[in-house]
Amino acid sequence: MNCIFCSIIAGEAEASVVYDDANVLAFMDIRPFTSGHLLVVPKRHASGLSTLDPDDGARIFAVAQKIAAAMRTGPLPIDGVNLHLSDGAVAGQEVFHVHLHVIPRNRGDGFGLRALPRTPNRAILDSTAAVIRGALN
Ligand code: 5GP
């Protein structure tokens, strides 16, 4: 398997590491959305959410939460944080080893997500909720 994040985890590719434990590694993104943008990855390879061990999902979230707290209280000028995960090419996933983006935010940094131009009515929200709820069962 040719996975750049597995190579980083194995120490075969370089990375600027922020956090390292038995299950999780966090390192700086080489093409940051904002200054300080980093990635939190499970050490066990999973290409996407459908194959991610839920325990690893919980672990990467816990590490991202800890890093976000450190960003907010540390010396860097960081006023907020976005956590982001892309699952699937259409969602913007480029590296097929699950990773949680930790994106530091400051006013006017230019980063953002955009909503659809119109608010769907309640009937549409209810029917979409019912379809997703049905798929959960
Ligand atoms: P995705 O689009 O898959 O959610 O995010 C992949 C991220 O990995 C991108 O933000 C990209 O800049 C980052 N990335 C791609 N290759 C490397 C690499 O070799 N090293 C590091 N540190 N980040 C990478």
Ligand code: ZN
């Ligand atoms: Zn991998």
